[in-house]
Amino acid sequence: MPDMTTDENVSRFVERFAAELTEAGMQRMAARVFAALLASESGSMTSAELSERLRISPAAVSGAVRYLAQVDMISRERDPGSRRERYVLHNELWYETFTRRDQLLTRWEKVLREGARTLGEDTSAGARAAETAEFFEFLQQEMLGMMDRWRTHRAARDAAGE
Known part of the structure; x- marks a missing residue:
């Protein structure tokens, strides 16, 4: 059985779940960002982390998180001691x-x-x-x-x- 903690396997899961969400009507980039947050251990990531993980531009991350925040699927929090925002999946x-x-x-x-x-x-x-x-x-x-x-x-x- 493959080690599901490897980056490659996690990336495959993220893209597969994002494709399912897109097929159901969610915006493609928002689906990818949501799936990446879901697959992250903490359920939260910064814009830079999302950009790096998904290999997308900061502008693409910005548009996706704006949509996800508008539909209340994520919230924005400040990283303690930093001006960076962290995007967090809602509990429940x-x-x-x-x-x-x-x-x-x-x-x-x-x-x-x-x-x-x-x-x-x-x-x-x-x-x-x-x-x-x-x-x-x-x-x-x-x-x-x-x-x-x-x-x-x-x-x-x-x-x-x-």
Whole structure:
């Protein structure tokens, strides 16, 4: 079995995961920066470290971290005793991401319900809008249950010392 701590294997993982994120719709450079942060031992890196690790320009790093910060996937912190910024993955990143998605679904559901009334609930367009709103409502309920199960699973895992 290959030693997964080697730089080459880590780089392969970063590029593979970044490609998956890009395929799912994330900006390519942001996906690479995110994957590099995820693969770093500390979950944080400076712009210079990201630039060197990914072999990209500081401008490319800047654009990527700006996007990732805007969508709340990372935060910026000052290196102690330095003017350099360090980019840090959020704790419970995926939980927070799905929670924000849940808020988005709530807004979409509200607009769709209003749209169904505006279009006329007895019309085909109104019925489609109403069914889409119902789907988002269902998705939210399922997601809330899933997040609760995740917290329970994680607490049990942590209590077991895994």
